[in-house]
Amino acid sequence: MAPQAATQHLSLGLGIGWRPEIALYVERRKDLGFVEVVSEEFPASLPIPTPVRALADRGVRIIPHGLTLSLGSPDPPDATRLRALAEQARRFNAPLVSEHIAFVRAGELESGHLLPVARTRDMVNVLIRNIRIAMESLPVPLALENIATLVEWPGAELEESEFVARIIEGTGALLLLDVENLYANARNHGFDALAYLARLPLDRLAYVHVAGGIERDGAYHDTHAHAIPQGVLDLLKSLAVRARIPGVMLERDDHFPPPQVLDSELDDIGNAIGLPIRHPHHTPPAPGRTA
């Protein structure tokens, strides 16, 4: 199926990153259309956790999100890791899978984190080659995420937006746009986030990540452990004006807040793109007032 057709029929709604710590909260929030699971935390050797199976049984779509393919490495992606991600897609009957425009290892060393690649024309070609290999191995479409980085490689030949756009356009992959990563990089590296959005092939947009962070040591840190800044929500609203958003989700990895706070953050995300909010804790706005 061509990626463009895939996004036209893709309708995910509001979602959240599934974590064991908030399993009960996710189960209780009945208006979620999808959850994203970290692919490497669900090996095929272990059964699917009951809370995730329950979500799938009630029709919530499950999207495996990989962290370790290292598509930005000079070597092709590891066949074993690709097979594992493909198996995840089948296990969860996923509409798509996602990974990152990044590398995570070099030689024998694992970084433990997504690292930026040098934004050169050669690296565009490396990534296109690796992503095409991955796409051929996967039974569902692949969406690629832009990462946040505090440090950039010297000698960049391309702006980040152009780099990401060329990779998406050169492979036919879908786009997983992380607006908080975009916000972070625009803040830390001094570029216009709206101009970035204007360059992206938003017709390839599969879904959107939204998360929080903090200012520390003179930089904005994408922590996934703090409140969503208003600037990130504003960027999400700007995106909603420019493109159809098949799915949007909250990412929270640590310092999990009380359920009311998670509700509030999901409501803010849904409101930003005009999604109807239908969960038990939501109070609809009074007639005549906007949400």
Added chain:
Amino acid sequence: MIDPGTLGQVRAAQARFVAAMVGATPPPEGVNAPDFERARAALQRKRARALARAWPGLSQALGGDLPAQFDRFARDTPLPARGGALADGRAFLAWLKKAGCFPTRMSFDVMLVDLRFRQSSRGLDARTGPSLRCTLHDPRWRVCFGIRAAFAGRVLERIWRLGQRT
């Protein structure tokens, strides 16, 4: 077709980048040094948080010593290739034992992990055969032992803790 020479240059450059990011080597030439140090520190914090989640007893066992000890360990020891934070913590505890400052209240937690995994140079590998592990050093119990075996697609695991210490 990508020029092999170009791939070789990328390989070398990324190796220098990762080595500096996870260890104590200087950042690659041309990289903004303050930005790189900020990123390296953020990565260390992430690694420490992942460790705390995988080994929740460590904070209590080491108390205020944990950040400094882990920082010293992490500077010289890259993240294991296999096993993530669980393997990282197991390697950290082995490092503490070698340094003569293993926290005995982690003995039982280590026994549970060793019952299921084998430590290797690349991290932790899941055991496929039967295993028997024992510790006499837990401060709460005189003897802790466990057995684990796989049979007909099912796993049997039993843990015993005997002789509660007063």
